[in-house]
Amino acid sequence: AQSVTQLDSHVSVSEGTPVLLRCNYSSSYSPSLFWYVQHPNKGLQLLLKYTSAATLVKGINGFEAEFKKSETSFHLTKPSAHMSDAAEYFCVVRRGGSQGNLIFGKGTKLSVKP
Amino acid sequence: EAQVTQNPRYLITVTGKKLTVTCSQNMNHEYMSWYRQDPGLGLRQIYYSMNVEVTDKGDVPEGYKVSRKEKRNFPLILESPSPNQTSLYFCASSLYSWVPMNTEAFFGQGTRLTVV
Numbered sequence: 001a002q003s004v005t006q007l008d009s010h011v012s013v014s015e016g017t018p019v020l021l022r023c024n025y026s027s028s029y030s031p032s033l034f035w036y037v038q039h040p041n042k043g044l045q046l047l048l049k050y051t052s053a054a055t056l057v058k059g060i061n062g063f064e065a066e067f068k069k070s071e072t073s074f075h076l077t078k079p080s081a082h083m084s085d086a087a088e089y090f091c092v093v094r095r096g097g098s099q100g101n102l103i104f105g106k107g108t109k110l111s112v113k114p
Numbered sequence: 115e116a117q118v119t120q121n122p123r124y125l126i127t128v129t130g131k132k133l134t135v136t137c138s139q140n141m142n143h144e145y146m147s148w149y150r151q152d153p154g155l156g157l158r159q160i161y162y163s164m165n166v167e168v169t170d171k172g173d174v175p176e177g178y179k180v181s182r183k184e185k186r187n188f189p190l191i192l193e194s195p196s197p198n199q200t201s202l203y204f205c206a207s208s209l210y211s212w213v214p215m216n217t218e219a220f221f222g223q224g225t226r227l228t229v230v
Contacts, residue, residue: 010152043118043204044157044221052167061167090156101147101172102206102219 002093004074006105014113019063019078021108023091026072030084032094033074039087047089049114050074061085086112086114116141120205120222127195127229135190135225143220144210145153146188151202151224160203163188194213195229202226 007022012039025031033050048059055067074091091105118139126134139146147162149172159172163182177199179191188207192199205222 003219043223044206046218049218101159101162102149102157102159104149106154106156 002095002103004033004091004093004103004105006089006091006108008108010016010109010111012111012113015080016080019081019085019110021076021089021091021110023074023076024072025074025091025093027093032041033061033065033067034092034094034096035063035076035077036090036092036104037076038090038107044090047076081110081112082107083112083114086110086113116220118205118207118220118222120203120224120225123223124226125228127227128193129196129229133192133195133227135192135205137188137190137222138186139188139205139207139220141207141209141220142187143183143207144185146182146186146205146207147176147219148170148180148188148190148202149206151204157204168205172196193225195227197229200227201230 004024005024035047036044037047038044045061048057049068058064063078065074088107088109090107091113092102095101121136144165148160150159151157156173160178161172163169166185168178203225207218208217208219210217211214
């Protein structure tokens, strides 16, 4: 069965410093992995998705994630945090078969200090 | 503009009073689903639909109903709401359910429901 574990419920960084949001996954086959972002009182927006074409995936707003099969990880990074990055981030794996639903991690709330 | 539209955005209701949350997408997507978001639990799937007249239970279906009479619409029905259904609800759509596996989902803006 597929699952994802986000290792930090809350991460706080200073503006201009790097961001690392950690995610481990569990899957019996090659997973479909995504990162979504949710800004306060907003819906969910896709940041990036793993397509198996490349292990380093670039997304919007300067975010990227690296798929590491040996470590079953899909950590999200950004070299330099901006105040507008403050939001909740979800690591997501797609369940296989006809149900095909997205299985969400519990979320990591990112705070950015000036 | 491609979008998923939910209504209403906010709703306060009383226990037992039937309500419907509407969801509509304009992307001709086959697959639609409903999720609820609760603090510390992430999002969990309630129901999904692979196409018109094809619906099935997700992970937390108790107390909910859905229908898919048209491709674009996928309403969520609470026949007799209870306080434990107070939550933030999201409708999502994607082109397919599982082919290809990396098909992204598009989400509505959410409906915050309070049942008192």
